[in-house]
Amino acid sequence: xxxxxxxxxxxxxxxxxxxxxxxxxxxxxxxxxxxxxxxxxxxxxxxxxxxxxxxxxxxxxxxxxxxxxxxxxxxxxxxxxxxxxxxxxxxxxxxxxxxxxxxxxxxxxxxxxxxxxxxxxxxxxxxxxxxxxxxxxxxxxxxxxxxxxxxxxxxxxxxxxxxxxxxxxxxxxxxxxxxxxxxxxxxxxxxxxxxxxxxxxxxxxxxxxxxxxxxxxxxxxxxxxxxxxxxxxxxxxxxxxxxxxxxxxxxxxxxxxxxxxxxxxxxxxxxxxxxxxxxxxxxxxxxxxxxxxxxxxxxxxxxxxxxxxxxxxxxxxxxxxxxxxxxxxxxxxxxxxxxxxxxxxxxxxxxxxxxxxxxxxxxxxxxxxxxxxxxxxxxxxxxxxxxxxxxxxxxxxxxxxxxxxxxxxxxxxxxxxxxxxx
Amino acid sequence: xxxxxxxxxxxxxxxxxxxxxxxxxxxxxxxxxxxxxxxxxxxxxxxxxxxxxxxxxxxxxxxxxxxxxxxxxxxxxxxxxxxxxxxxxxxxxxxxxxxxxxxxxxxxxxxxxxxxxxxxxxxxxxxxxxxxxxxxxxxxxxxxxxxxxxxxxxxxxxxxxxxxxxxxxxxxxxxxxxxxxxxxxxxxxxxxxxxxxxxxxxxxxxxxxxxxxxxxxxxxxxxxxxxxxxxxxxxxxxxxxxxxxxxxxxxxxxxxxxxxxxxxxxxxxxxxxxxxxxxxxxxxxxxxxxxxxxxxxxxxxxxxxxxxxxxxxxxxxxxxxxxxxxxxxxxxxxxxxxxxxxxxxxxxxxxxxxxxxxxxxxxxxxxxxxxxxxxxxxxxxxxxxxxxxxxxxxxxxxxxxxxxxxxxxxxxxxxxxxxxxx
Numbered sequence: 001x002x003x004x005x006x007x008x009x010x011x012x013x014x015x016x017x018x019x020x021x022x023x024x025x026x027x028x029x030x031x032x033x034x035x036x037x038x039x040x041x042x043x044x045x046x047x048x049x050x051x052x053x054x055x056x057x058x059x060x061x062x063x064x065x066x067x068x069x070x071x072x073x074x075x076x077x078x079x080x081x082x083x084x085x086x087x088x089x090x091x092x093x094x095x096x097x098x099x100x101x102x103x104x105x106x107x108x109x110x111x112x113x114x115x116x117x118x119x120x121x122x123x124x125x126x127x128x129x130x131x132x133x134x135x136x137x138x139x140x141x142x143x144x145x146x147x148x149x150x151x152x153x154x155x156x157x158x159x160x161x162x163x164x165x166x167x168x169x170x171x172x173x174x175x176x177x178x179x180x181x182x183x184x185x186x187x188x189x190x191x192x193x194x195x196x197x198x199x200x201x202x203x204x205x206x207x208x209x210x211x212x213x214x215x216x217x218x219x220x221x222x223x224x225x226x227x228x229x230x231x232x233x234x235x236x237x238x239x240x241x242x243x244x245x246x247x248x249x250x251x252x253x254x255x256x257x258x259x260x261x262x263x264x265x266x267x268x269x270x271x272x273x274x275x276x277x278x279x280x281x282x283x284x285x286x287x288x289x290x291x292x293x294x295x296x297x298x299x300x301x302x303x304x305x306x307x308x309x310x311x312x313x314x315x316x317x318x319x320x321x322x323x324x325x326x327x328x329x330x331x332x333x334x335x336x337x338x339x340x341x342x343x344x345x346x347x348x349x350x351x352x353x354x355x356x357x358x359x360x361x362x363x364x365x366x367x368x369x370x371x372x373x374x375x376x377x378x379x380x381x382x383x384x385x386x387x388x389x390x391x392x393x394x395x396x397x398x399x400x401x402x403x404x405x406x407x408x409x410x411x412x413x414x415x416x417x418x419x420x421x422x
Numbered sequence: 423x424x425x426x427x428x429x430x431x432x433x434x435x436x437x438x439x440x441x442x443x444x445x446x447x448x449x450x451x452x453x454x455x456x457x458x459x460x461x462x463x464x465x466x467x468x469x470x471x472x473x474x475x476x477x478x479x480x481x482x483x484x485x486x487x488x489x490x491x492x493x494x495x496x497x498x499x500x501x502x503x504x505x506x507x508x509x510x511x512x513x514x515x516x517x518x519x520x521x522x523x524x525x526x527x528x529x530x531x532x533x534x535x536x537x538x539x540x541x542x543x544x545x546x547x548x549x550x551x552x553x554x555x556x557x558x559x560x561x562x563x564x565x566x567x568x569x570x571x572x573x574x575x576x577x578x579x580x581x582x583x584x585x586x587x588x589x590x591x592x593x594x595x596x597x598x599x600x601x602x603x604x605x606x607x608x609x610x611x612x613x614x615x616x617x618x619x620x621x622x623x624x625x626x627x628x629x630x631x632x633x634x635x636x637x638x639x640x641x642x643x644x645x646x647x648x649x650x651x652x653x654x655x656x657x658x659x660x661x662x663x664x665x666x667x668x669x670x671x672x673x674x675x676x677x678x679x680x681x682x683x684x685x686x687x688x689x690x691x692x693x694x695x696x697x698x699x700x701x702x703x704x705x706x707x708x709x710x711x712x713x714x715x716x717x718x719x720x721x722x723x724x725x726x727x728x729x730x731x732x733x734x735x736x737x738x739x740x741x742x743x744x745x746x747x748x749x750x751x752x753x754x755x756x757x758x759x760x761x762x763x764x765x766x767x768x769x770x771x772x773x774x775x776x777x778x779x780x781x782x783x784x785x786x787x788x789x790x791x792x793x794x795x796x797x798x799x800x801x802x803x804x805x806x807x808x809x810x811x812x813x814x815x816x817x818x819x820x821x822x823x824x825x826x827x828x829x830x831x832x833x834x835x836x837x838x839x840x841x842x843x844x
Contacts, residue, residue, distance in 0.1 A: 192649035225684035226777035227614035241666035355648035
């Protein structure tokens with residue numbers, strides 16, 4: 001083992017990833033918010049590499065980088081993203097882009113490959129300006145009005161200003177050409193401990209969970225923290241704290257085996273040490289790949305809120321602000337990734353859902369799509385300490401490229417599963 | 423009743439209060455943060471009124487307004503403050519200042535009064551820049567270094583810049599002349615429902631509670647909200663919510679009859695919807711007039727924190743950032759206010775502690791001090807809806823002025839209780 005050679009240049013893959021890490025470096029990670037100067041330089045870096053893979057590079061009007069070929073024959077689309085969360089890790093995004101670039105370099109120069117790899121870096125997967133704006137634009141899901149309204153969640157800068165400063169204003173947005181691709185493959189670090197914990201090297205992604213997000217607002221009565229007796233208080237902050245604890249106590253009895261829920265932000269109004277909060281708000285999120293489980297939990301959430309309002313001290317309003325859509329990964333892509341793992345990762349793979357959202361869930365609405373995961377040390381992600389062992393990065397690249405080969409070779413299989421997208 | 427006449431001009435008192443409300447008006451209240459333009463105009467308004475009461479006005483180097491007289495004879499100091507909390511009520515502060523002004527106008531022109539009233543408006547009682555900076559400066563408790571370091575808690579502007587912009591930079595700070603005053607009297611709205619709830623008109627303040635403030639910091643592990651299983655999470659925000667609920671469940675069994683506690687601010691770090699908070703912080707406050715009760719509750723707080731840290735998911739650090747000092751109000755002032763209530767409020771008074779902090783607790787460290795409360799509608803304060811019935815405002819003024827007369831007449835009593843300040 002391996003009985004055949006993937007053609008992957010492991011040193012080149014690691015060098016490319018470190019070149020991207022050097023752009024916008026922060027401690028051992030990076031700070032590359034969407035359309036920041038280091039993000040733009042990373043897009044340009046990719047555009048300059050793509051010709052090495054026989055591809056024509058274009059950065060379109062929403063910041064997607066696309067590497068395409070005019071040559072006839074079957075084509076597979078591969079990619080991920082280049083921007084990062086604020087002060088976050090070096091692999092979340094770039095790993096999948098560099099794997100796609102390596103697959104294109106190896107396969108597009110190989111006459112026997114039976115097809116080509118086209119490469120994409122989708123803009124703003126990390127959601128600084130919206131939700132999957134780059135990939136959703138590619139599949140035709142973003143209107144100009146949505147871009148007009150989009151603002152950076154940290155700085156408040158409008159997306160139009162950011163595009164102008166990046167020199168992308170007025171450029172056309174590239175749209176997906178139906179039927180052009182056999183499918184889409186994306187690699188990513190696991191962002192969890194399952195692979196590392198079991199000594200596995202590859203996660204074969206079966207589905208991507210949907211994310212449901214809620215704004216939960218509590219209304220009580222603002223008053224003086226010294227002169228208002230405990231017995232007559234209507235403390236919105238305390239009501240919120242009790243609600244968080246109730247959720248944690250009651251959700252386990254109603255959730256699915258892989259459901260997760262998170263309160264990511266809490267604000268008390270007015271937030272002064274000597275004032276009883278008259279209002280409080282929490283941002284709450286539920287993730288699952290089973291919409292029925294979510295429906296059950298949302299019912300529970302609303303009934304818990306109704307109970308509190310009925311008790312009269314404070315009122316609670318539950319507003320759903322984001323509705324998730326779980327995505328199933330294509331069966332033949334899962335088979336190809338598993339076969340490639342047998343050939344290049346000693347079969348140390350497992351089928352698993354993705355708890356995080358990825359562009360693959362958007363591409364899955366227009367073509368067969370799949371993902372593979374490599375281990376992430378300690379499961380850390382969205383933090384600058386995020387990391388993966390070099391050996392695991394190289395193994396992942398070999399599995400990725402071999403899976404691409406198998407998909408191009410066996411594309412007849414694939415066109416069947418692809419028919420639903422025709 | 424009344425068998426004697428207070429000399430108070432109720433219409434003048436209400437007109438003055440409404441004149442101050444018109445400066446920096448917000449809805450039915452005011453927005454007059456310390457050193458804001460409307461606050462400075464309010465100080466100037468007072469300085470222009472003081473000569474009507476036979477007093478020389480001065481605005482000193484920390485923004486205190488002092489109305490003093492060169493005439494010999496017993497003097498009583500009376501006052502309150504003119505700035506407001508942000509977007510707050512019209513009476514919190516101005517009521518006590520206008521009562522003091524009215525007492526000076528009535529008594530300083532009365533040959534038979536046997537003494538004079540001097541007037542003070544203490545700067546920043548509402549704590550925009552610090553804790554009782556104006557009154558503490560007057561009693562000699564504020565160093566220049568403390569002023570150098572002080573910043574506006576909302577805007578971050580330095581106190582030195584604010585003083586410069588207000589035209590007060592370089593002015594001397596007026597210090598208390600020991601033995602000059604028989605004592606200090608301050609009036610305020612109750613900021614609670616006790617008087618209104620019992621149909622009473624005057625609260626005779628027996629003590630002012632101390633405020634103990636804590637920064638409670640929770641440390642867990644920041645991680646991805648989608649890929650981190652519930653079982654392995656170390657969610658600092660959830661630990662904080664449980665702590666708030668534990669406090670509310672356990673404090674009642676250990677607190678005193680009038681203890682109050684409040685969590686006024688909560689922050690989660692990083693505060694993003696898709697990230698499990700790795701750190702969280704709450705500002706927590708306890709108020710009581712019994713330091714032993716506080717000591718017991720602080721022990722409980724620290725042991726609860728130790729329990730959580732011991733369980734290992736998250737660590738908790740409890741830091742006391744403000745240590746309170748309950749203040750006792752002078753016995754002869756309480757007697758005088760009670761007698762004045764019998765004469766001008768039909769005896770509808772009650773002795774009660776103050777749950778809020780006031781400048782009187784600072785003045786009490788250098789001279790006999792006392793306070794009286796008037797009813798506040800619905801007990802609302804630190805909010806623009808704060809209000810008191812006009813009739814109650816006028817009754818309070820009559821009681822205040824009569825109490826001043828009694829204190830000047832009976833000052834021999836008073837010098838005895840005053841001896842401890844010699």
